[in-house]
Amino acid sequence: MSFYPICTEYGAMPLTEKFAAVTAEDVKRAINAESPDADDFLAMISPAAVPFIEEMAQKANKLTIQYFGKTIQMFTPLYLSNYCTNRCIYCGFNTKNNIKREHLELKQVEEEAKAIAATGMKQLLILTGDARIKASPEYLQDCVKILSKYFPSVSIEIYAMDVEEYAALVKVGVDGMTMFQETYNEELYPTLHPAGPKKDFRYRLDAPERSCKGGMRVVNIGALLGLDDWRKDSLLTGLHAAYLQKKYPNVDIAVSLPRMRPHAGSFQPTSIASDRDMVQNMLALRIFLPRLGITVSTRENPEFREQILPLGVTKMSAGVSTEVGGHSQKGEKVGQFEISDGRSAEEMCAALKKHGYQPVFKDWQCLDEHYGESV
C-alpha cells in the first residue's frame, strides 16, 4: 500500500468543480464535525469557506493551544551542498543555473555547527541539493555524527532515499525528515521537473512513507504553493498527512506551507496563494488534523509570521541562511531562495515572547553514546 492510489484517485476527480460545489452548510458541518473527514477538509479549503475564516480561526486556536500549548518549536537550516542534478524549473539550485556550487567538507561542517550552536539553536535541519556524488549517504552520516555533538535533534531535507538509507541515518542520530512533493499533480509534475532523479514522481511521493519505515520520529511533508492551484495541492497534502498519521501512529507527522519565493531563475508562480489563502489552508489543516505539526519558514515576512502565531503554527525557523556555509562564512553567495524574515534566533525569541508564546529550542534528546549511555 502507498499513498499513490489515493493521489491518483483524487487526481482523476474534477476537483475544481468539487470545490465550487461546496455550500455554506457543508462548511459549517465540517468546522463542527467531531472527527472531520476528507470531505470536511475539502469543504474547509473551498471558496465557500472564506466567509467562515474567523470561525475556523477560533476553533483552530483552541485546538492548537490544547494540543501544543502556547509554544513554538525553533529550528534552523544548514545547507551542506548546493550541487544538484535536477532541473526543477522553479529552484535556484537547478543544475542549469549559473551559480557558484559549494560543498562543505567535514571540518567546515563543524565550523558551521559551532556558529549555529552559539546562537542557542538546538534543532537543526540539514539540506543538500540532489547530487549523491557530492552528498552521499555516507557523507551525510559523517556529517550527522559531527552535528549530533552540538544538536540534540538533527533532521534532513535531502533527496529521496530507500528505506535502508533512511534507517542508516536514523541509526547515527537523525530523528526527522522533510520531503516536499512540490506538486501532487502528476500530469504537471514532469513539466516542472524535466530532468534528474527527482523526475520520478512516485519515488518521491513514497519517500515520506519509506522514512517512516526507516524509523524517523518526525516526518514533514508539503507542497510548494504556487506550482499548481493551491487548493488542489493543499487538499492532497492534507490527505497525505492523514494517510501517514493513520498508518504510522508512532511517527509525528507535520506539514510545511511554503509559498514560492524569488530565486536564481525566471520561473513565475502560476497560482498565487495570498495571505488569506495561506491562513485558510492552515486553519483547515489544524481542524482536520488537530495534532499535526505545522511549520512556517522564513519564506514568510516577519509581520505575517507574528500574526499567524495563534492560528495553528507549531514550528518556525530563525537565524536562517539558505547559502552553503552561510552561518560561518559571510560573502557573496547565492541561496536556494530569498528569505523574507532575516531575524536572528534572539530577535525571533523576543518577538514570540512579545506575543505570549514560548520558543522551545530543545524538545528531543537523542540517546547516544556521547552521553555515556548504553543499554
Add this chain to the structure above:
Amino acid sequence: MSEDLFELGGHKFNSRLLVGTGKYADDSVIPEVCEASGSQIITVALRRVDLESTTGNVMDFIPKHMQFLPNTSGARTAEEAVRIARLAKAMGCGDWIKIEVISDNKYLLPDGYETAKATEILAKEGFIVLPYVNADLYVARSLVDAGAAAVMPLGAPIGSNRGLQTKEMVRILIDEIALPIVVDAGIGRPSEACEAMEMGADACLVNTAIATANNPILMAKAFGQAVKAGREAYLSGPGAKHCHASASSPLTGFLSED
C-alpha cells in the same frame, strides 16, 4: 484528626496535587503555579531539559523545595524509557522517574506491557518508579509485582481535558491496588480532580488544564483547593447514595420496641 500526609516513594507530602511543566506560554510562570497550587511534586519531560543552555532552561524555574519527577515522554519502548531514566539520573535529576511509554501519537495511550517491563528494570536499579498507564487492573497488578511506587491511571487521553472518563476502572484500582493511585492525564476541570479524590484516589497530576487556562495561576490555585476538598470529602466518609428520597425524619419512628 491527625495530619493527612501523602506518602510516596518514602517521602511525605502535604499536597496531593502533582503538576507538570509542558505547554506554558512562558516557563517563568512555573514558580507561581507551584505556589498557587500548593503542589510539591513537579514532572518535567527530560527531552525538554537542556542543561547546556545558558538561558531559558525549564529547570531554572522549578522551585528548590519541589520533588523533581523527570518523565520519559518520547519513549516508544521499555528500552528507550530505561535509557531516558538512566540518562536523567546521570544528569543529576535524582532517582524518581515517571514512566511514559507511548507509540500511538493519536491517542497517546500508554503501552502497559512495555511500561511494566521498564518499571521492573528501573525499580531493581533503585529508582522510585511512577508508571503512567491505562486504568487496567491487570496492568496495575503487574506494576505492583514490578516494584512500582504508585500506579498512575489516566482519566482520559492525555491533554484532552475530557475529565474522568475511566472513573469506574479507577474505582476498581483504588479498591484493589495497595499502592497509591495517582490519576494522571485527562483531567480538565477542578471539579473532576475533586471527584477523583472523593472516590479515594491518593493524588492527581494536572498539566494541560492548568497550562492552557487563560489564567494558569488562578487555575492552579483552583486545582489545589479542589484536590484538597475532594480528599477531605473522602476522609469525612460521605453518606450513602440512594435512588429515592430518604426522609431525615423516618416515617416509622413511632414503632418502638418498648
